[in-house]
Amino acid sequence: MNFQFPTLLRPLIGRNYLWRKNSSEKVVYLTFDDGPVPEVTPQVLGILDDFDIKATFFCVGDNVKKFPELYREILLKGHSVGNHTFHHLNGFKVGQEQYLKDVEQASQLIDSRLFRPPYGKLTRRERKILQQKFQIVLWDVISYDYDKNLSPSQVLKNVKSYSRNGSVILFHDSVKAKNNMLTVLPQAISFLLAKGYRFEKL
Numbered sequence: 001m002n003f004q005f006p007t008l009l010r011p012l013i014g015r016n017y018l019w020r021k022n023s024s025e026k027v028v029y030l031t032f033d034d035g036p037v038p039e040v041t042p043q044v045l046g047i048l049d050d051f052d053i054k055a056t057f058f059c060v061g062d063n064v065k066k067f068p069e070l071y072r073e074i075l076l077k078g079h080s081v082g083n084h085t086f087h088h089l090n091g092f093k094v095g096q097e098q099y100l101k102d103v104e105q106a107s108q109l110i111d112s113r114l115f116r117p118p119y120g121k122l123t124r125r126e127r128k129i130l131q132q133k134f135q136i137v138l139w140d141v142i143s144y145d146y147d148k149n150l151s152p153s154q155v156l157k158n159v160k161s162y163s164r165n166g167s168v169i170l171f172h173d174s175v176k177a178k179n180n181m182l183t184v185l186p187q188a189i190s191f192l193l194a195k196g197y198r199f200e201k202l
Contacts, residue, residue, distance in 0.1 A: 016131055018202075020140040023166040026197045030055035030189075031139065033084055033116065035173035036063055036070035043182055044173045045077055051189050053199035054079050057173065058116040058137070061086030061106030071109075080201040082114030082137060083107055091122040099126055114202060137202060139170040143188075145181040146172050152183040159188045168202070 021029060030048075035041045035057060048055055057074050059081055064071045074081060086105040089098070103115065115134035122130070130136060141162045145155050163169060169188075171181050189199070 016136065018135055018137045018168065020166045020168055021202075023164075026165055026195075027200050028163055028166070028192055028197050029168045029200055029202055030171065031058060031082075031116075031137070031168055031202065032056070032171050032173040033058045033118075034060055034063075034088065034177075036067050036074060037173065037175060038067060038070060039175050040178050040182070041067075041070050041074070041173045044185065045073060045079075047182075047186050047189070048079070049077065050186070051193070051199075053189065054201040055199070056080045056082060056114065056137075056202040058082040058084040058114070059106075059110055060084050060088050061102075061109050062088075064106075064109045068109075078201075080112070080114070081110055082112045082116055082202070083110045083134065084116055085118055088118045090119050091117050091126050092119075093121075096123065096126055100129060103130065137168065140164070140167040142170045143181070143184065145184060146174065146177040147180075150180065152180050155180045156184045156187050156191075159184065160191055163188075163192060163197075 032044060032055060036059060057079055059071060083103060083106045086102045089102050091099050113134055114137055115130060116137045120138055141159060143155050143159050144150055159169060
């Protein structure tokens with residue numbers, strides 16, 4: 001289980017991917033995948049409001065279509081958004097044409113130049129085409145909040161142990177991750193603030 005993909009190997013995955021920013025500054029970037037969903041996203045927005053910080057939400061187009069008011073609320077609260085495909089497709093398991101059409105379908109609802117491939121999986125050809133239009137964003141730290149085998153304390157330990165200057169930190173505003181994420185998120189934010197980090201959106 002890699003909480004932080006080795007820096008030296010990152011160019012082999014994607015030379016132009018965004019993994020981390022501003023390594024010389026005490027800044028971190030919270031990101032959330034797979035929403036918006038009414039069971040989780042409003043609570044995430046409430047926690048972010050409580051701390052007066054902004055984050056970036058990589059939205060699934062089908063969820064934006066189902067819950068447009070939640071998507072608008074994310075934007076109205078000043079957060080940024082990114083494209084996470086329309087049907088949460090795995091780029092290794094579907095054909096290139098289908099994948100690119102799915103991304104474009106999501107783009108009709110999500111106005112953003114940021115794109116994060118679900119599961120971090122994208123073929124070389126898909127990457128080459130998509131990076132002409134998008135900044136492809138992966139992550140520096142993955143919390144594994146969706147893993148039912150991990151307790152909230154273990155998820156929190158992951159974030160505490162691996163976050164550093166410029167980290168793009170990945171959580172999920174999904175039903176699957178709900179229990180771990182909603183428990184850990186305020187604790188992680190408090191910890192990072194106490195360490196002198198500030199939060200910015202992508």
